[in-house]
Every structure is written in structure tokens, then in C-alpha cells.
Amino acid sequence: MDTMFVSLAVILTGGALALLFARQFTLMKVATIATTSAGCLLGLVYSLSNLLGNTGTIEQSWHWLHIFTLAFKVDSIALFFLVPIFTVAPLALVYSYHYMNDKLKATRTAVNYFFFAVLVASMAMVVTASNIITFLLAWEIMSLSSFFLVVFDYQVKENRQAGYLYFIFAQGGAMILFAAFAILYRYTGSFDFDTFATIPESIKLLVFILAFLGFGSKAGIFPLHIWLPKAHPAAPSHISAIMSGVMIKMGIYGIFRIYLLLQASTPLIGEIVLMTGMVTGVLGVVYALAKQDIKQLLAYSSVENIGIILIGLGIGMIGVSEQNQTMAFFGFAGAFLHVFNHSIFKSLLFMGAGAVLHKAKSKNIDQLGGLMKRMPVTGRTFLAGSIAISGLPPFSGFIGEFLIYYGAFHGISNHRVPFILAILAIVSLAVIGGLAAACFTKVVGLAFLGEPRTDNAAQATEAGSSMTMIMILLATACLVIGVVPEPFIRLAFAGIKDIPHISGYDTQSFLLIVRHIAQTGAIFIGLLLLISLFRKMLYIKKKIDSGPTWGCGFTQPTVRMQYTGTSYAAEMIDFYRPFVPVKKIYTGITRIFPGKTTWNTTVEDVAEINFQQRLIQPLLKILGKLRWIQHGKIQLYIAYIVLAMIILLLFIAVP
């Protein structure tokens, strides 16, 4: 435990160094990146060694401000969630060395590094906190520091708006969390997490739903995801990487932790989680398919992956309530492994998108193209990340999904509700997989392959060495996890070993299957090499010409005739139309000799529209009538405060 606090101290020192050396740009970057990364590596060593070693739970607490206790507790679940935090953070930092290269923004960059360190430390505290005060403190620090990271380019109006939206969702979610914890405190009279199980059974469901909403707004469950596709394009790419790869998983951690602490017996909890997961997953990927902005697309794809993780958790929870150990074990293990895998490939993809944005000056698929030739490393690593995120073997994404499938298949029983839910889970995982492949063939095929659609894309060059190095590392990790899955599956198994319902589950027979999967991957790669060799042999001493793409007889093709992201996805989007409204603006042809006309389509988020129409507008109407309270006179504001305190004092019953 002390090691972890040392590592947090080092990380925060790294952040402070950034502020200290703000004037020397390069020195500042080197100092803060080196120190913070060193802290993270120390933390990673700590969490991995404790996770794989056989240490039990460790607790530690301090008194703070005389009345509060800051309590920390490390069990296998906390340790497992520490792994992605401490893995992705140093990689994102090294990547940022070439990414954050605007010397004019030196101060701002320093502040950015400071908040980055604060974010990493606060996330580590979130997963290790063991009472309400500590948890909420860390949670709020995490939300606030990430808010400052998002509004890095605050001069751009859209970025500010995105930042505010994120702020509202973070604080709105926190408010609901406070409500959930307040109810818990009301019943237990204690801040300690371990007392939660003692509250009456009837309250547990309410508390869980509140916590689910609160944590869900951070994780990005549908329909509380709308901040994600706004905040990610606004934030710098390495910030998107850590937020999407790691921070939103804190929401998942919260949901899972509260589930474990409550120990509710109602099967409804698992059913809610599973169904939310299916809706989130399918709609997330459909919206991802519909978007042309790469970073927005990746944000929606994060929503999708949160859906997959929730499907895994839901399967696990239903397994617990059905007392089906196989189902429970593999649901949880799959969700955990997917948390880790997603942090790897989503970081990779966001970093690739960042490199594209830097060099090709656009993140819109319809303005890119042909980047594979101009940015070979970015292109190849992005391809690897795309295969992984589509869940295709022999890359990492498949392994996590395989565990979830395995759990879901073994959950097919004779009980009606779990039966239907398990079937739906399997089918939606299959549909998500297919759509994700469609979505990422779109990004790779249209942004990286084909011909460049703009001059900027044609003049793009490879990104800086610190960026490409990290992307190569992450892409290799995606392949290694897929080809040699056993150590990583063991890691996930180690992560769930402290869950009471499934401890002692025998994994030997499954590890045999894992070895078979690894073997299948090896056979496939061998076959691939064999056929490539055969192909090479066929081409020996053959005439190989090159010429333009065959235009089916058309003699003057232009790059603008290529399929675009919009046209690629059009048919699929149309299929899901009630959930994915497409707004069309067409000025039409009015005169006999038609003038200039425009045609514009945008895919709108059904959640956003409904939020606006059903919640924000009525709320504004009502609150508008109360505007007179806000008059700008300071003395009256002070009177409000005094009044509020008096009223609150009346409520606090003195025992």
C-alpha cells in the first residue's frame, strides 16, 4: 500500500514540476513526462505484483480535518483497475512529447501536464477508496481535473461548449451519486463501504439505480453518453486516450463496486445492467458508423465498448443470481479483460487519430484518404487497432468477447428470463461485432486507403518518433494479447478472485480452451504465411504492371468520385432509422435554369434531441420564471447564504 502512495506522490511531483519549469518548454516536458511516468511504472509494478502474488486485501486510513477519515482498501478488483490506469498514463505522456509541440502555449501545456498528473492520481484513489468521503473526494478531483484537460483549446467556442457539457454531466452525475450515498448513510450511519450490505433489501434496488445513473453518466451508458462525442474531439488526443481508455472505466468500476457492496439478492439488477449494455452497445456502434469525424466516431465506439463491458457484467450478475458459476465467472472475467483490452486499443486509435489530425490537418474522414502511403506507421498501427476493436482474432478484442460469449452460452438455461436475456446478449454481441467491423473498415478504408481527397491529406507526413513509437508498442500489445492470451486471461481471473460468489471456481478446463485458442491463432498465422509463400512463388519472374484503378470504362475519374464515409454508411444507417434520425437540408431546384443548390445531411443523436426537447427546454421555461432571484446585488446574495444556513440548521436534529 505504501508503495502505491509513494508512486502517487511521484506522479504528483511530476505534475508540480511541469508548473515549476513552465518557462523552459522542452525541459518542462521532459521533466514532467519522466517523473510522472516513473511514478506510474512504480504503481504498475506494485499493482501487478500484488495482483499475481497471493496477497489478501490491505487497508489503510488517516484522519483528515479531525472529523473525517480517509480510508483506502486494496483488493483484487482495485488492483486490476489500477493496471490500465498505470499502463496507459505513461504511454499517453510519452506520446504527448511530440504531440504537444506548440511553444506559444507553453504555460497552458504545463497546466495541462499538471492536471494530467492530478487525474492519474485521483483515478488511483477512486479505485482504492473504501469510504464515502474518500471516494467522493477522489471522484470530484477526477471530474474537475479532466474538465480542465478537455478545455485545453479554450479559445475555440465549440471546445468551451463541449467542456461545459462535460462539466454538467460530471456534476449532474455526481449529484445523483451524492443522493445514493446519502440514502446509504441515512440507513447505516456510517461512511464505511463495508456497512452497505446491511441496509434493508427494499432500498438496495433504489440505491443501485441511482448509483448506476451517476456512474453511468461517467461511463457513457446510453442515453447519458452525449458528452463523450463532444468532449473527445475537443480534448487533445492523448487526453482523449486516457479519458476514453481509462477514465470512463471508473464509471464501470463504480457500478461494479456498488453492486458488490450492496449484495442485493434481486435479479433485477443484473437484468437492468445487461439490457442497458445491449442498448448502449448496439446504438453506440450504429452512431459510430454514422459519424465522419474520426474522434467523434471513436467516442461513440467507446460507448459501444462500454456496452460490451456492461453485457459482460450483466451476464455475470445474472449468473450470480441464478447460481450459475460458469456464467458468473466468465461474464465478470470477460468484462474485466475487455476493460483492459479496450484501454489498450482505444488509446492506440485515439493516438492514431491525433497523428492524423496533426499531419493531415483534418479529422473528417471525407477529407482524408491515402494516408497509409504517407503515414505508414500510423496507418499500420491504426489497422491493427481497428482489427482488435472489431473483436476479430487473432487480436486482443476477440479474447475478451470470447469470455463473455462463453459465459452467455453457458447461461442458456430453462428459466425463461435468463434464457431470453442470454440469447439477446449473444445476438447483440454478434450484431455489435459485425457493425464494429463495418465501422472500422470505413475508417481504415476511407481515411487511410484510396486516394487523398484534399491537398492537406496528400501532403501529410509521418508523425514524430515519440508518437509512432508508442503506437507501435500498443499495436504490438494488441497482437500479443490475441496470440498469447493466457497470461492476460490469468490477469483477469486474478482480478475477480475477491468476488465472493465465484471464488474457488475451477479454471483448469477453461485454460485448456485458452491454449486451443492460442493454437488456433498460431495455425491461422502459419496458414497465412504458407499461402503468402505460395503467392510469392507464383509471382516469381512474372510481369507485374501498375496502372490506374479500372474505372469501368470511365476515362476521367477524379478523387471526388470515391465512396465517402457518408455513402458507405448510408444504407446501414437507414436500416436503424427510428433510432438514428438523419437531418437533411436540401435547398432544391427552383428555376428553369437551376442555380447553385446545396444538399446536407447530418446524423443527429436521438438522446441529445430528447434531452433538449423533453428536459432542457421545459426546465429553462420553468427556471426562466425564477430569474428574478438572480439580480446581481451582492448583499442580497449574502442574505441568501445566511438564510440557507439557518434553514439547514433547523434540519440538523441535535441528538
Added chain:
Amino acid sequence: MESIFSFCFAILIAPLLPAVIQKVKAYFGGRQGPPLLINYYTMAKLFKKGSVYSTSTTFVFRLGPVVGCATSVMMLLFFPLAGIAPLFSFHGDVLILFYLMGLGRFFTILAALDTASPFEGMGAAREAFFSTLAEATVFGILILFFRITGSLSFADFFAGTQSLAITGAYGAQLILVIVALYIVMLTENSRVPVDDPATHLELTMIHEVMILDHSGPDLALIELGAWFKLLFYSAFLSMLLNPFQLENVWLNGLLFYAVVTFIYMTIGTVESITARYKMNMVPKFILTPFVLVFFATILTMELIK
């Protein structure tokens, strides 16, 4: 030994069988049709040729055919052809295999988009769309088979006591599955009424248009992959259709390939007597088998006893 022989035989015979489809179509059209060995000749011809590559393309374009062919061979490696134990098999192999097929499709689509041709983009978009729909049905079938056999491997589906046989306890459900799988086969292998492998109007095609720019040995690999895939699906159907497991391996193999040939003939018949659907009809057609399979799965719940 039997397994290796069976696998090699399947690889060798795969190009022969599609000629049966062409023969049947020729018969319906009152023509003589190409010789049965036509595809071997085509192979030899393509292998001898060189290639022309578009200047737009990258290594992905060259990788596409190799991945596509390798994934199809994987299916045959794991499938118990004629009931003979496959070379490899484990609990859960169906999941990885159908996902590997997805990988093949992933690269075929990318190779098509790599050419920067609008036609191939169109084909790629359709391929991506229709395959997401077909995927749901495939997994529906896997759920049902898991219900019946408690296994997730091709070898176990057709072995053991509770094997899938049309004469068995779940025969009624299997009929639904066979219809569903037949439609999936037509979809995944780009046959009429989803796609028309014979047409030469680019706008109406899906699979053929995606491979317009491939030539020589690359094209040969794509064709080989397509034949292996078709053989896999018809072998799957054949194992479901044929309830007899004969003692003699040779006779059993003969019977198995007779049923496979019959399935190829039905494909030819379907292609002769129906036209391909309009594009907007295709999604409805592909979703039909999903409903069938879902209904079959519900039937296994034994709500009425």
C-alpha cells in the same frame, strides 16, 4: 490419417463442385455448359498470369486475397467433413471460426476500398451491411445447437449421443435451421437472389464488384477462398440433412458428397428460376432466417409439457 485425407480431398474437390451449378444453369437455359473441370482450367490459367496493380493500392490490397483464402481453409480444417473427425477441434471453436470469417471479410472490404474505385466502394458497403445481418442468424443457429448438444464445436455438433440429426428429437427445429442456413449460405457466398455472380453490370453486384481490380494469382486465391467457403456451408447443410451414419467410411463419404452435390444442384436451380432481388429487398430476405432460427430456439424451451 483419415482426417488429413478427408481435408485434402475437400481442398481438391472444392473447385469441381461449383461447375455443377454452372451445368445445372446451362441445362435450364438449354445450353451444354462448360466442362466439369472448368474451374481447374481457370486456376491453371490464372496461376500462370502476372498481375496489374492499381497505383492507388497499398499492401492491404495484396494481403486481402491471402487472408480471405486462409480464413476459408480454416473452416475446412475444423469441420467434420463426412463425419470424419476434423484435424483440429475444441469446445468454442465455432466462435473463433465465425469471427475468423469476419476477419476475411474485413480484409476483402479493405482491399476493395484500397482501389479508390467508387464501384468497389459500393460493393464494400453492401458486403459490410448484409454480413452484419447474416451474422445474427449464424449466432442464433449456434445458440440452438448449444441448446441441443451442449457444445460449441463443429466436431461435437455431429458426434456423441445427442448429435444433430433430422430424424432425432429436434428434427422439427432442424428443418427451420436448414432453411435458415440455406439462406445464409446464399447470402455469404454471394449467390442469387442476394447477389449475382454472373452479372457484368457493376452497379448490381456485391462480391464480384469488390474484386474487379484483382488479377492473376491474387484473383485465383480469391476464387479458391470462395469455393472453400461454399463447400464449408454446403458440408454444414449436408451434415444436417443426412441422417445416416454408415459404418463404412468410404460409403459414408460417398453419401456425404452426394448430398453436397445435391445442394450445389439446388443452388443452380434457384439461380435458374429466380431473379436477384432489388437491393432494398435484400435486408428483408436476410432477416427472414433469423426469425426462423429464433422461433426454433423458442421451441426448445418446452413451454408446453
